[in-house]
Amino acid sequence: MKSPMTRVTAGAAVLALAGSIAACSSDGGEADGVTTISFLSWTGEEQMEPIIEAFEEENPEVRIEASYSPPVAEYIQTLQTRVLSGTAPDVFVVAAENKTNLIDAGAVVDLSGEPFMEGIQQFNLDTYGRDGAEYGLSLSSWAAGYAYNKEMLADVGYDSIPETWDEFLVLLQDLQDAGHTPFLESVDQMPTTVSAMLGAKTSEMDPSLDDEIFAGESTFAEQWTPILEEYNRLYTEGLVSPDVVALDGDQVRDEFANERVAIINAGPWIINAVQEANPELQWEFGQVPGLPDGMPYQAGAAAPGYAISASSDEEKQEAAKTFLTFLASEQGVEMFHEATNDVTVTENFTPEVDPVFEPLVTPIRDGQLYLPMIAWQRDEDVLNVEAVAQVQRMIQGQIGPEDVAAALDAKLSS
Amino acid sequence: MTVPVWRRTLLSVGMVALALIIGVPLYYIVINTFKTQADMVSSPLGLPETWSFANWSATLGDPGIYQSFGNTLYVTVLAVLAQLLVGAMAAYAMIIARNRTTRIIGSVLLLGFIIPPQSTLIPLYRTLVGFQLVDSLNGLVIMYLGGSIFCFFLIQGYMRTLPYEIIEAARIDGAGTNQIFWRIVLPLIKPILVTVGVFQTMWVWNDFLLPTVFLSSPQKETIVLQVYSAVAEFTTDWPSFMTITVIALIPMVVFFIFTQRHIVSGLLAGSVKG
Amino acid sequence: MPSMTRAQTPEAPATRRRRGTAGGGWKQTTINRAFLVPAVVVFLFLFVVPLAQGLYWSFTDFTGYSPEANFIGFDNYVRILNDPSMLSGLTFTLLFAVGTTVLVTALAIPLAVQLNKAFVGRNFVRSLWFFPAVPSMAILGLVWSYILSPLPSGVLNTLLADWFGIDAVSWLSDNTLARISVILVGVWAQTGWHAVLYLAYLQSIPAEYYEVARIDGASPRQQFFAITLPLLMPAMVVSSFLLLTNGLKVFDLPYTLTNGGPGFATYTITQSLVVTGVGQGEYGLSSALAVMFTVAVGVIGFTQLRVTSRIGRRFA
Structure with a gap:
């Protein structure tokens, strides 16, 4: 049994501790004019x-x-x-x-x-x-596109990411035939590819894609379905494993740094880690290829x-x-x-960036960036959670591209 | 006692092996503190290529860590002692004055840990602003008093298994309610006090939600807030994150090893072992 | 005092039930009640008042940013009931709560019995079992996502390939496997602590019971089912109530391990609470969700408490 004395001592110790901390956390007075x-x-x-x-x-x-x-x-x-x-x-x-x-x-x-x-x-x-x-x-912006392993692409006769989506899918097929894992994209967030393709589309629209959707003049079904259909070819044509639904950006980056995949979706935040982990790696960033009616673009946003x-x-x-x-x-x-x-976007200073990231710097400084969540005009978080989950279900083959878009329309109107 | 040696050895080997499997993720956390971020990228869970102590020296070289260590200690000691006291007192009241009213109060109190913490955060913050207890370690201690309900529930469950005759015998000997509580009940419930105390210590020591919302001055940070300084918008410096985690964990390991033998040394325990 | 316990017989529970009347006749009732006061004060200030505030907000369009809040009646509740994605969170939350409660209870009791025996390295083993409960879920989720990565380079998949030649398994990318994985990691994280809880309760079982049983020639297995298990019933009431209510409130683990995916396979109710309340700033809506959730957890929790208490009493 604990003696009352021990109890008193313990209590006193706690109080002393309390006093000493309270004493050192008191603020000094503020000087005049500050x-x-x-x-x-x-x-x-x-x-x-x-x-x-x-x-x-x-x-x-x-x-x-x-x-x-x-x-x-x-x-x-x-x-x-x-x-x-x-x-x-x-x-x-x-x-x-x-x-x-x-x-x-x-x-x-x-x-x-x-x-x-x-x-x-x-x-x-x-x-x-x-x-x-x-x-x-x-003061700055970020962009995400594709990072590619130059040697693996050279293996199959390419020196950069093709400009169109169809050519890109051919490249992935060639890489796969040559025994490489062609492409991994983390889908714990909105896929970079989808954001970039939407960005390419809205950059040529006036009013913008989201203005139309949120004004009720258009729907996700109308605007998103064709893009999701193209994106889904990665999975329906067997080029990318549906396992990507469980990957986050760090895991995809690690696969890339260890030369286990040829192309990944990525932003500037992977540069340091990849270069330190694998200084020998020959790699560079590229834009997301364009659909037949679009141009190469990138996902991204203002900081x-x-x-x-x-x-x-x-x-x-x-x-x-x-x-x-x-x-x-x-x-x-x-x-x-x-x-x-960060790539800063002010006129008074030109940021120096790592050469591997050079292809994405001009688009950043020109503001050619798109991220659905930022462009959306209300319910951003709820829509984003819905979109990511539905895209994952599409990748797993449980639903079709049109169902993803329909779910977003339903969410917006609820 | 009569257990043959070979069975004991078998038990030992089996239990240690099983525990090691359970401990694998913890091994991964510790091993990563000795890696550079690059090393972690090339093999997240392998042995370090070269043992790097950079994370440790960077972390231990930061004076902020000691300040936050002191803050955490202060909050944890006060909060856990207070929780245990409030919880044990309420549980005791339930045992000695067992009638309809206390029974109803007892079950209503349980609502306390049914309510999801995220839903009371903003109202609580507003109340604390009114009492000028925001950005204050004492305010944080008050917030943690909510844990008393958890202590209450566990302690009163345990008290029910105690022989009530002991309390009655003490009362016949002329001991007051107060005396019985301090002299008889508290020592008797030592196993559960230690179990709950250890658990609440772990919670308060490691809690992130309350400090991040309720503290804002860097000099009042608790140690877990330091852990999160390794988190950036798109990536996290995991080796550094894990190093501070391990540093925060070490006192807990020591604490647990010192206290856990008390779990099985209550007054009733003596003859159970073996 | 130890002699008092020795005096107890296996019929003790019957005498225990009488204690209700003993307390009522006590003259020190006021002092007795005073022991409840601190807990009641804590409860009022830290739970009732904020919950009442939340209840009020649940009938408003409060956003969490502007102090303005307009009364909108039951609109928030109607919106929740009409939202199909709430249902997806409900399924897994229930699955997780029931799954972890059953599995942890089934594992923690035998574990506690073993941990109560004397063997070399016991302290070490106890510590290892206990520690999954300590580090933040953010780290544990990360480590487990490396272990359970569906890629061939994942730790578990590498082991399976090296030892058994099995192809990569989609631990976290298949709906069913992802659900099982999250539940098993939840079991991993909680079993040790609940075993320690049972361990504490094992101390209140008088050793004489076992001695008598041994003299009567009962095997260890018979002792376990005839003495240990029935007398651990009060512990089981407490432990399973904790497991169930915590399981219903689960957030961190699926959030860090799978982020609710793939699809909505491991999405939880608390996650939608956080998304609508914090992320979206729809505080009124999220308050309504919290109120409904609290009521639901309360009903489930208390029902379970009643049922297990009743079962416990029958056993004892």
Whole structure:
């Protein structure tokens, strides 16, 4: 049996611990003339901290209290909770996943006309804007296409990804005949191929594909079915194993780095890992081939934009603008690019990217990017979950392409 | 006692072998902390090509890790002790004052862990903002008090298996309700207190959901939040993720090994072994 | 005190049932009740108040971003009941909850009996069994997705090919296999801890019962079914209630291992709660879902509690 004495000692130890921690967490008072703003970062502490330090050095009158939350779900959850409780950070990011909600709720300040918004790629401004207003300072974009093993392609007489889908399928057949696994695409998200093909289609439409669907003038069945039919040929013609429904991007990347597959869907985030794991590998990125009525294109989107909270007072909003000005400056953009390797899209700085990624840089800087989830105008998350699940069922052969599109129409109207 | 040696040996070999199979995924986690990310890409679950300690030195060299270690310790110790106390007291009340009212209260309390945690998060956050307990370690401790209901349920189930005569005998000897609780009941339920305590410690120590929502200053981070700094939008630095996980895990291993023998050393236990 | 326990006989459960009347006559009722107060306070503040708030929101179009919330009656509930994808989440959630409850219970009891015996390396074995319950599901899901990868390079598939010459198995890409895999990983993660729980309860079985049984010539198997199992009934009530309610709330494991796929094969109710509430910001809708879910889990959980308690009493 424990003696009462031990109990008292244990209790005292806990209290002492409580006291000591409470003591070291108390804040010092704020110096005069310094404005402190809170910032919830989407980018990790390691990358963001040097940028914040550089900013504070140049602008001693503004102090930044940064907190970090990992993307995507955790960030959205944290931000949502704080916005709602009246403790919104002064600066946070507006992402594809929350832009509709934030704009609808009037939680973010319109930044259009601010000097720091000049020189940013229009595509990025539009992504986080609505009706002429601009809510997010998005400094970079990403694109995903195909990564291919040059040696395996050379084996069957190719030096790059063909420009049309039919030729691409012939290439896959040749690779398969030569004993290679031709192609793997992770389908835990919307397939890169589908996004790119839709992007190619909508880039030649006016009004855009999604404007028509969401205005009720067209349907997913009408717009998506032909593309899904072409995409499904990968599986119905036996070129790709239906097992891809269980793969994520990392697994596909590992297969590629270990030379067990010729072509995969991929974005710039695999570059470091692949090159470190297999420095000898000869590889490059390419665009997703075009359908007969389309052109080669890529999936991608504008990176989340820095936004200013509408509930902050004027002084904090001014300080926040100073911070955004720094982020958009040449020095800020350069530091951001070096820390994150993101392809930045400002006029004041040309990012240097790894040569393997070169084929996708121009499309990024021109804003030739498409991602359904960002282009959709409401119910993005729910539609995305539905689309991914239905595409997986199509790949497994349980339903046809037209059923996938019909399910999306049903979801949208529910 | 009368068990022959060969049977004991067989049991030993069989149990260790089975446990090793069960432990394979844990081996994978530990082994990856000694790899570079490139090494993990080329063989995710093989032995490291060259043993790299870069993850360990990077993690241990970061002063933030010690601060968050202290924060986690503070929150865990306070929260688990409080949970066990609240839970044990309620369970005790159910045993000594067993009537309709307490029975109804007892079953209503169980609703506490039926409610999915995701659905009470936002209302709770708003309440805590009102009490200025957001971004505070003490606020977090209060949030974890919700775990008392879980403790209550497990402890009262255990208390029912105890011989009630002990309590009655103590009462006849003139002991008060309070004394009986501290002197007799708590020691008797030590096996379940330790089991539940260990389990709740693991939960609080490793919880991600509550700290990520309720804490925002980096200096108040708990250790699991550090784990997630390896997560980026499209990829995750898994070796680094796993290293911090293992570092967070080590105190738990030590804790478990020290406490688990108490699970089988309650007052009633003595003669059961063998 | 130990002498008190020795005095107990196998008929003890009958005397235990009488304790209800004993408590009522006690004069210290107020003090007794006071022991319940902290738990009730915790319950009110951390569960009842937020749940009431959620109940209110479930009748509104609250988005989770703007403080505005308009009353819209039962619209949210109607939308949920008309949504076919909710049904897909329901199937697997039930399958997972029942599957893990049955399998973990069937495995944890014999395991606990073995772990209670003395053998070399017992502490080590207990620790290993317990530890799957510790690291975050994000990592365990990742490691298992490497092990169960449907590619020929997956760990399990490599082993099967090397040892038995079996072709790659679609562990996570076939609907049925994916469901089985997720359930088995769930069993893997929980069995050890529940065994430790049973282990704690084994300590409350007086050793005399076994001595008497041995003298009567009962085999270990007979002892297990005549003494251990019936006396573990209270533990089983607790353990299976935990397993079932946790199983119904499951989220992390399928989310990290299969992300609900392939198709909707391993999609769970909690996942749709998170997608609509957090992802979509339709907080009113997700509150309605949470309310319905809480009621459903409550009904299932309490029914199960009643049934197992009754079975337990008959056994004892």
